[in-house]
Amino acid sequence: MLALVALAVVFAVLAVLYLLAVINFFSTTTGSPHVKHAAVLGVLAIACLVGASFLRPRVSSSLN
Amino acid sequence: MGLLQGATELFPVSSLGHAVILPALLHWSYRQSDPSFVPFLTLLHLGTAGALLVLYWRDWAGIIRGFFRAALRGRIAAPEERLSMLLLVATVPAGAVGLLLEAPLKQLFATPRAAAAFLVVNGLILLGAEVLRRRSERSGVSRQEQEEQFKVAEQISFRAAAITGAAQALALLPGISRSGVTMTGGLLAGLRHQEAARFSFLLATPVITGAGVLEVPQLFHSAAPLGLYATAAVVAGVAAYLSARFLIRYFRSGRLDPYGWYCLAAGILALLLLR
Numbered sequence: 001m002l003a004l005v006a007l008a009v010v011f012a013v014l015a016v017l018y019l020l021a022v023i024n025f026f027s028t029t030t031g032s033p034h035v036k037h038a039a040v041l042g043v044l045a046i047a048c049l050v051g052a053s054f055l056r057p058r059v060s061s062s063l064n
Numbered sequence: 065m066g067l068l069q070g071a072t073e074l075f076p077v078s079s080l081g082h083a084v085i086l087p088a089l090l091h092w093s094y095r096q097s098d099p100s101f102v103p104f105l106t107l108l109h110l111g112t113a114g115a116l117l118v119l120y121w122r123d124w125a126g127i128i129r130g131f132f133r134a135a136l137r138g139r140i141a142a143p144e145e146r147l148s149m150l151l152l153v154a155t156v157p158a159g160a161v162g163l164l165l166e167a168p169l170k171q172l173f174a175t176p177r178a179a180a181a182f183l184v185v186n187g188l189i190l191l192g193a194e195v196l197r198r199r200s201e202r203s204g205v206s207r208q209e210q211e212e213q214f215k216v217a218e219q220i221s222f223r224a225a226a227i228t229g230a231a232q233a234l235a236l237l238p239g240i241s242r243s244g245v246t247m248t249g250g251l252l253a254g255l256r257h258q259e260a261a262r263f264s265f266l267l268a269t270p271v272i273t274g275a276g277v278l279e280v281p282q283l284f285h286s287a288a289p290l291g292l293y294a295t296a297a298v299v300a301g302v303a304a305y306l307s308a309r310f311l312i313r314y315f316r317s318g319r320l321d322p323y324g325w326y327c328l329a330a331g332i333l334a335l336l337l338l339r
Contacts, residue, residue, distance in 0.1 A: 026164055036278050040159045047156050050149070053138040 066296030070303030076244030111301030154229030182239025187327030224253030
């Protein structure tokens with residue numbers, strides 16, 4: 001679960017870096033914001049967070 | 065172009081392939097290498113996405129609610145929650161692969177012969193899917209009974225959804241139909257024809273909408289006739305709505321074969337004419 005959260009943070013940071021045009025891997029232009037790359041990385045970050053939510057330890061709701 | 069794209073987008077015959085091949089065959093004065101060509105096509109796709117949202121607005125309301133409920137709870141408890149997660153799992157590979165391969169694939173947009181060749185491949189995929197499907201169908205019963213032995217979209221496995229989503233990335237190639245490959249994936253995962261079409265349409269909506277929202281701003285930086293383009297998008301939306309209604313009805317008992325044969329014939333004919 002923690003690995004997925006860490007991965008989500010990495011994806012989110014990369015998304016911000018693409019938006020700020022700090023990095024430009026896998027893109028044809030340089031020096032301008034890469035909105036599409038940021039959007040896909042944002043979706044990947046959300047997917048990782050959803051996955052982490054599914055893997056979190058369950059607390060029994062039973063009072064017995 | 066709007067009518068052509070809207071009418072063919074949801075049919076498993078590749079609207080993009082047609083949009084690349086037909087102008088070349090009919091000598092329409094549209095330069096496919098023009099920087100506004102892809103955003104224009106994407107605008108037409110947005111019209112289609114709008115039609116799908118109108119058609120499936122109840123499903124989407126349930127899917128969005130289900131997504132947040134399941135994501136926050138960390139557990140799937142209802143069919144629409146499962147469907148929302150299946151769509152997420154199926155959408156991520158297409159987005160990631162699309163991003164990586166977008167630039168080289170855009171080069172292919174300018175080559176009608178490549179689109180014609182991929183249209184032939186698309187026909188073979190559709191015909192192959194039906195050959196495999198027939199092997200797993202019961203014989204000696206009606207078509208309706210044959211279909212009832214298969215699943216609805218909410219029941220497929222996450223692995224099958226991921227593979228279907230990854231197959232969607234093939235549709236970045238002009239000539240390969242998005243609905244064709246996703247319906248093929250759905251059929252191979254054991255869905256009914258009508259459910260494979262529904263899953264394909266639901267899967268198309270976020271990708272088309274996302275691509276549209278991101279590509280359309282490029283139009284505003286070009287000298288494109290925006291009013292004309294917007295009209296084309298509306299025409300595409302109306303045509304897509306009518307097409308989707310027809311297809312949902314057709315796939316109650318219909319198969320992919322006619323579309324497969326059409327793609328095969330149209331692709332070969334285009335290859336001969338574009339020599």
